[in-house]
Amino acid sequence: MVTLTINGRKIEVEAGTTILQAAEKLGVFIPTFCYDPRLSLVGACRMCVVEVEGARALVASCCTPVGEGMMVQTDTERVLTARRANLNLLLANHPLDCLTCEKAGNCRLQDYCYLYGIEKSEFGGEQKDYAPDDTNPFFVRDMNKCILCGLCVRTCHEINGAGAIEFIKRGFDSKVTPAFDDPMEHSPCVFCGMCTDVCPVGALTPRLGMGKGRSWELTKVKTICPYCGTGCGLELYVKDNTVVGVRGDADSPVNRGQTCVKGHFGLDFLNSPDRLTTPLIRKNGALVEATWDEALDLVASKLKEVKGTEIAGLASARVTSEDNYLFQKLLRMLGSNNVDHCARL
Amino acid sequence: MTNSVGEIEDAAAMLVIGSNTTEAHPVLAYRMRMAKKKGAALIVADPRRIELAEEADVFLQLRPGTNEALLNGLINVIIAEELMDREFIAARTEGYEEMAAAVARYTPEYVAEITGVAAGDIRKAARLYAGAERAGIYYTMGITQHTSGTNTVLTIANLAMLTGNLGKPSSGVNPLRGQNNVQGACDMGALPVVYTAYQRVDVEENRNKFSRAWGVELNPQPGLTVTEMMEGALEGKVRFLYIMGENPALTDANLHHVEEALEKVEFLVVQDIFLTETAAKAHVVLPAAAFAEKGGTFTNTERRVQLFKQAVTPPGKAKADWQILQELARRVGFNWQYNGPADIFAEITTLTPSYAGISYERLEQEGGLQWPCPSPDHPGTPYLHGDKFTRGKGMFSVVEYTPAAEMTDGDYPLILTTGRNLYHYHSGSMTHRSKGIEAYRPEELAQVNVDDAARMGICDGDLVKLSSRRGELETRVEVTDVVPPGVVFMTFHFPAAPVNILTNDKLDPVAKIPELKVCAVKMEKVAS
Numbered sequence: 001m002v003t004l005t006i007n008g009r010k011i012e013v014e015a016g017t018t019i020l021q022a023a024e025k026l027g028v029f030i031p032t033f034c035y036d037p038r039l040s041l042v043g044a045c046r047m048c049v050v051e052v053e054g055a056r057a058l059v060a061s062c063c064t065p066v067g068e069g070m071m072v073q074t075d076t077e078r079v080l081t082a083r084r085a086n087l088n089l090l091l092a093n094h095p096l097d098c099l100t101c102e103k104a105g106n107c108r109l110q111d112y113c114y115l116y117g118i119e120k121s122e123f124g125g126e127q128k129d130y131a132p133d134d135t136n137p138f139f140v141r142d143m144n145k146c147i148l149c150g151l152c153v154r155t156c157h158e159i160n161g162a163g164a165i166e167f168i169k170r171g172f173d174s175k176v177t178p179a180f181d182d183p184m185e186h187s188p189c190v191f192c193g194m195c196t197d198v199c200p201v202g203a204l205t206p207r208l209g210m211g212k213g214r215s216w217e218l219t220k221v222k223t224i225c226p227y228c229g230t231g232c233g234l235e236l237y238v239k240d241n242t243v244v245g246v247r248g249d250a251d252s253p254v255n256r257g258q259t260c261v262k263g264h265f266g267l268d269f270l271n272s273p274d275r276l277t278t279p280l281i282r283k284n285g286a287l288v289e290a291t292w293d294e295a296l297d298l299v300a301s302k303l304k305e306v307k308g309t310e311i312a313g314l315a316s317a318r319v320t321s322e323d324n325y326l327f328q329k330l331l332r333m334l335g336s337n338n339v340d341h342c343a344r345l
Numbered sequence: 346m347t348n349s350v351g352e353i354e355d356a357a358a359m360l361v362i363g364s365n366t367t368e369a370h371p372v373l374a375y376r377m378r379m380a381k382k383k384g385a386a387l388i389v390a391d392p393r394r395i396e397l398a399e400e401a402d403v404f405l406q407l408r409p410g411t412n413e414a415l416l417n418g419l420i421n422v423i424i425a426e427e428l429m430d431r432e433f434i435a436a437r438t439e440g441y442e443e444m445a446a447a448v449a450r451y452t453p454e455y456v457a458e459i460t461g462v463a464a465g466d467i468r469k470a471a472r473l474y475a476g477a478e479r480a481g482i483y484y485t486m487g488i489t490q491h492t493s494g495t496n497t498v499l500t501i502a503n504l505a506m507l508t509g510n511l512g513k514p515s516s517g518v519n520p521l522r523g524q525n526n527v528q529g530a531c532d533m534g535a536l537p538v539v540y541t542a543y544q545r546v547d548v549e550e551n552r553n554k555f556s557r558a559w560g561v562e563l564n565p566q567p568g569l570t571v572t573e574m575m576e577g578a579l580e581g582k583v584r585f586l587y588i589m590g591e592n593p594a595l596t597d598a599n600l601h602h603v604e605e606a607l608e609k610v611e612f613l614v615v616q617d618i619f620l621t622e623t624a625a626k627a628h629v630v631l632p633a634a635a636f637a638e639k640g641g642t643f644t645n646t647e648r649r650v651q652l653f654k655q656a657v658t659p660p661g662k663a664k665a666d667w668q669i670l671q672e673l674a675r676r677v678g679f680n681w682q683y684n685g686p687a688d689i690f691a692e693i694t695t696l697t698p699s700y701a702g703i704s705y706e707r708l709e710q711e712g713g714l715q716w717p718c719p720s721p722d723h724p725g726t727p728y729l730h731g732d733k734f735t736r737g738k739g740m741f742s743v744v745e746y747t748p749a750a751e752m753t754d755g756d757y758p759l760i761l762t763t764g765r766n767l768y769h770y771h772s773g774s775m776t777h778r779s780k781g782i783e784a785y786r787p788e789e790l791a792q793v794n795v796d797d798a799a800r801m802g803i804c805d806g807d808l809v810k811l812s813s814r815r816g817e818l819e820t821r822v823e824v825t826d827v828v829p830p831g832v833v834f835m836t837f838h839f840p841a842a843p844v845n846i847l848t849n850d851k852l853d854p855v856a857k858i859p860e861l862k863v864c865a866v867k868m869e870k871v872a873s
Contacts, residue, residue, distance in 0.1 A: 137784035161378040185785070190767060192371065207781065221656035224643045226636040227770050229522030230350065230372050231645025231713075236637055236656045243637055243657060253712055254350050254645060260371035261782070262770060267637070269778040270657070274619050276632035277661020287620075287630060292662065292672070295629050300676035302585060302612045302628075308564060312574040312583045315535035316590030316666075317527035319633075320641030321650070322689040323666035324526070324533040325541065326681075327589055330674050333561050337546050337568030338583065341535045343527050344489070344571070344858040345596045345771075 004070035019061035019072055020048055030074055031083065031112050033200050034149040035062040038256065039158055045149050047112065049082050050074045058082055084116050090147050091121035093128050093172075094201075101145075103202030105215035109147060126172065135183040138191045138265045139206045143175055146203040152176060152195035159258060164189035193264030197247050197257065206245065208268055213239035222249055225263040226318060230254060232263050243270055308335020315341040347517035347729040348481060349647045349715065354379040356515040358477030360470070362390040362501075363412060363487020363862075367397055368767040370521045370646075373483070386473040390415060390462075391487060392762060393792070393834060394827050403470045406829060407460040409762045410749035410863040413493055415467070416500040417448045417746065418456030422471035423507055424448065429475065430509030437739055438506050444741035451746075459746060475508045479515040485523060486764070490862045492750045495855040499742040506739045512730040522646040524771070525636075529644035532700070532716070533693070537568035541697040558696055570857040571597065572850060575606035584611040589666060590633065594622035595772035595843055598859035599815050599850035616669060619774045622840060633666050634659035641667075641686040642708070648715045648726070650700065652708035749863035750851035753831070757813060757865035759797070760832045761847055764862075769838035776838070789842040790823040792834040793868070798824040801870055808871040811835075813864050816846035819871055833866060 003012045006023050013022045018041075023030050033045035043060035050061045053071035058079060061072075073079065090109060098104045113119075133141040150167070153176055157163045164187040165176050178187030196204040209218075218237040225232040233252025237245030246267050250257035279295035280287040303311065311334055315327040328339045353359070353376040366374040374397065381387050381400060389401040390412075398404040407415050423429050424445050434441050453464035474480050482505060488497050501518055510516035522528050534540040544551040547565050556563045569577055571593065577583035579602075586607075597603045607613060607626045615627040618635045638659040644650045659665070667689060674681045683689050687705050694700050699716040702723040707714060715725040730739075753760055768786040769776040776782045791811070793803060803809060805824045810817055811833065820835065820842040828834050835844040849864040 137781040159375055161375060190367075190371070191781075191785070221637075221654055223637055223653045223656060224525065224645075224651050226525050226775070228370055229524055229527055229646040230370055231525065231643060231647075231649060231651055232372055233651070238656050241657045251712075254647070254649065254651075255372050258372045258375055261768060262776065265781045266768075266770075266776055266779040268780055269618075269775040270635055270637055272619070272778040274778055275635075275660045275663070276618060276620060276624075276630065277663055278632060279662070280620075280627075280630035282628045287625075287627070290629075292664075295631060296669075296672055296676055299614050299629055299631075299673060303673075303677050306584045306611075309566075310582065310584040311587070312569055312577060312585070313587040314571060314574075314589065314591045314593065315530055315533075317524035317530045318636075319526065319530075319590045319666050320636075320639070320686065321526060321529035321533050321644060321693065322641045322686040323589070323670070324530045324535045325689060325693050326667050326670040326674075326683075328534045328540075329559060330670055330679075331587070332540075332546075332555070332563055333559055333674075333679055334677065335564050337537050337564050337566060338574060338577075339535055339568060340537050340571045340574065341527075341530045342524070342571065342591050342593070342596055343531055343536070344856065345486075345861070 002066050002068050004066045004068070004072060006072045007074055013066055015065070017066050019050060019052075019059070019064050019066055019070075022066050023061065023072075023074060028074055030061055031108070031115070032062055033108060033147060034151060036151055036154070036198060039151065039154040042150060042154070045147070046086050047083060049079060051076050051079050080116065083112070084118060087113055087116060087118045088121050088123060091118060092123040092125055094147070095144050096120065101202045102205045102210055103215070107202060108200035130175070133183060136185045136191070137207065138193065138261070139196050139204055140210070141184070142203055142205070143177070145201050146176055147201055148174055148176065149200060150176070151198040151200065152204065155194045155198050159194060160190065160192050162188045162190050162192075165195070191261040191265060193259055193261065194248065197259070206265065208246070208265070209237065209244040212242070212244040218245060227262045227266065232259060234259070234263055243267060303334065309338070311336040312338035315339060317341050317343060346519040346521070346647045347511060348515065348519055349727045350376065352515040352728070353377060353481065354383060356380050356385050356477075356479055356481045358386040358388065358474050358480035360388045360390070360474050360480065360482045361397055362482065362484050364483055364485040364521055365391065365393070365395045365487075365764055366483065366521065367395070369485060369523065369765045371767065373521060386477060388470045388473055392829065392832060402473060403466050405460075405462045405466055405470055407462050409760050409832060410491060411460040411746070412488055412491065412497045413500050413744055414451065414456050414459040414746040415462060416497065416504055417451035417744065418453055418460070418467045419471040419474065420500070420504055420507060421448045421451040421456070422453060422468050423475045426472070428472065429507045433509030434507065437512070437734070438741060439738045440741035443743055444503055447743040447745070474504070479513060480508065480510045481516050481519055482510070483519045483521055485521050487862060489520070489856065489858055490860060492851050492853050492860045493747050494853040494858050496744045496747070500744045502739070503741050503744070506741060511739070512728065512732070514728055517728060520646070525645070526643040528646060528648060529642065529650070532644055532697070537570055541693060542699045555696065572852060572857060572859065575603050578606040578610040586610045586612070587614045588623055589616040592621040592623045592772040592774055594626065595840060595845065596837060597850070598845055598848040598861055600843055600845045601816050602850060616666060618663070619778065621772065621774050631669055632661065632663035633669065634663050638663070639665035639686070642690060644716070649713035650703055650708065650716060651713040652705060750860050751814075751849050751863065751865050753865045757867050758831070759866050759868055761811065761813065761864050761866040762832060762834050762862050763837055763844050763848060764834065766836050766838065769836065771838065773838040773840065789820045789836060789839040791820045792825050792828045793822045794828050794830045794832065795824055795826050796830045798822070801868065803870050810869045810871050811847060811866050813847040813849075813866045815849070818842050818844070818846050833868065
C-alpha cells in the first residue's frame, strides 16, 4: 500500500494505482478526454494534468502511478492555466455550432469550457474543413469536431478487435480514419457503434437520434438486448414515447458497455410502420381488423371446441420468462403438453 | 454455459467449434480476443474459414458433419500422449475405460481421412487444449444441428471431463445460446416433456405439485415437439395451433412441409409484433408488445436472470404477451389475477427450484443472478458442477462417428450448410425493419468457393439456382475462399431466399433437432 496526499487529504491506495484513480476514490474531480478505464493509457490529451511536489513539470494523472508520500494538488493556478491553454488550443479549430450540435449538453469539451470559463479561443488560425462522412447508414462522422483523443481508435483495436480506424498524418493534419481515408463501409468496420459511445464530443453521431431531441430531453431506461443469447445490457434513450438512442450499459456485468451492430443500431424496428397495432380476424379469406373482444372471444370459443391434446403451441425464445411461463401454464391447464419453441433452430 | 461470460478472458485455451462467434455472438468474440491477448491459445474448428480462424493458433477446417470424428480424434491424442487429468477422472467420473477403448481407433490419421483435417493439426490442437490449466469449449448450432448433434455434445463432455475442464472458472462446456431468452423459455417449461426447471411431466410427484398450484388435473403424457406438431397438423391430430413470437414458416427445416401444415391446421392463432410469414397464414392475429414496451426477465446464455423495465408504450392496441394470455385464460374459465410480471415471477419461484432464491427485489438491487439460486441468501452460481455433477459422477459416453443423413451424389454434388451473418437475426422480421441494417445488408449473398465458381462461370453477385431433394430457390452469391470447394453457405435471414426450402428435416433422434447444417444441393447459374 502507498500513502499520498491529494489537495491536503491523505489516502492509502494499492501500489500501481494512478493519481487519477486515487483522486476518484477521494471524490476529487479531474477532467479527462482520452482516459477510459477499459482501455490502454496514452496520456495524450493533457486535460488531467496535476501538480506533484518536486516534479519538474505538471504530470498526467491518468497514467502516473502514485508514490509513497507524494503531495498532489489538482486545482492550483498552474494546473488551471494549463487546462485553459489546452482548451484554448482545442477550440481554435473546433466548430462552435453548439446550438445545433447533437452532442450539446452531453459534450465534455462543452462542459470543460463552461467549467474553466473559455468562451472562445484566444488563438486565430487555420480551421479544419472536412466534408462530414455520411456514407454509412449507421452513424455520421464529422472529423472537424474530432479532438484526437483516440478513444474510438483504442476501442476499435482493443475491445472490438476490428482495427478499422487509425490516426493518419501528423500535427494539424492528424485525422482518425480508415486505411487510405476510405469511407467506413470499405474498411473492416463491423459497425458495433462503440466508438460513438466513447466519443467525448460530437464527431461520431448515430443517425437514429439526429434531430429527434436534445440530450437533456431524453429519459434513460435500461434494458436487455432482444437479439442473441449473450444478454447485453443496453440503455435506451426515450423522448415522446419513442426510442431515439441506444448505448451499451457500462454497468452490465455481462457486456460492460460493449455492443454489436444489432444491439446498437438494430432496435429501430420498434418504430416500424409495419408493427401490428390491432387484432386481425380472417374473414372471407382476408385478415381484417377486429376488436380485442372479438378476437379473444373467437379464440376462446375455438379452444373450447377441441380436446386438450388437439391443442399445440409454440412459445418463444424472444419473449420474457413470465410470458413463456403463462403460455405453457395455459396450454397445460387445457390438458396439452404440446408446448415447444425454436430452441432447436 | 457451464461457465460465465466474464470468465472467458481468463481462459488459458479456448476450443471454438461450430460457432462463428464474431458474427453470431460478437460481444463474446471480443472476450475471446481479450483472452488471446492475455496469452490464451485459440483452437478453431469449422468448415468455413471464419474470421476467428485467422487469429487461431490452429485452425481445423473439417468437412461438414464430421464433428464427432474430430472430437474423438482429439480425445485419442490426449489419451495416447497421456495428457489427461487422471486425478479428475478417478475422483469425478465413471465409464472412462469403455470410452477410451472406443476412441482407440480414432487415430489422427484415421480422423484425417474422415474430416479432411491434417493429422498434425489434430495433434497440435489436442496438445494445446489438454496442456492448458483452464480450457473452455465454446460451441453453437454448428454442433447441434446435425442428426448426430446429441452424440457430438456427449463427445464434447468427454473431452472436458478427460482434461478436468469442468467445475472450475474459465473452463467448461459452453453452448452459446442464440436467442435472447431461449434459456429462459427452456427454464420456464416451454418444452413438451418438462415443467419449469426441467421437472418432467411424466413424474407423478412433479405433476402433483403443479396440479396443486394450478388447481387442475394435468396430462401425464409428454407432448409434441415443433416438428411433430407440424406432422400432427398434417394428420389432423393437432387441430388448434397457437404460435407466440415465432416464425416457423421461415425458420424450420423443409419449409414446403411446414407451409402445408400451417395451411392444413383447423385453427391457427399467431401472436407477434409483425405480420410475419407465419402470421399471414393465421385465422386470428394478436398484436403483441415488443421487449421495450413491457417489463420482465430474460435469462441469458450464462443462466443469468436479468430484470428490465418498460421504456415506451406498445403501438396502437398491442398488448404485452402476458396480458393477452391472461385475458384468454379468463375467457376459457381460469381465474388468473396477475397484476404484472412481478406477480408471475413470484409464482415461478415457488415452483422452480433453480429460481427459488431470486426475486425482483434482489434483481433490482444486485443486477442479474445466475441460477441455480435456490435460496434468498444464495449468491447465484457462476459455474456449474463445482463439487459434483447433477448425477453424482460424470459419465463418459461411447460415441461413434455417424455420417450426415444426406450425402452428396451425382445429382446433388455440393454440401449446403447454413447459419447467421453479423447483421441479421433469424427470419429477419426485426432486422429487415431496421433502416440502417436493411440499407447495409438488403439481400442474401450465398457463399460459393472460388474454384467451384470458376468451374461454373459464376462471378461475385451472380444469380444462381440452388436445388435440393426438397425444393429450390434463387439467390445472389459471394465468391469467396471462406467456404472450401464443394461447400455452399447460406443464412436463414432472407424471406426472398428462404434457405430452409432446401434443408433436410431429418432429426437427431434424442434432441429432435433437424440437420440444418448439412444437405446435398446442386447449383446452376441463372442467366441474367
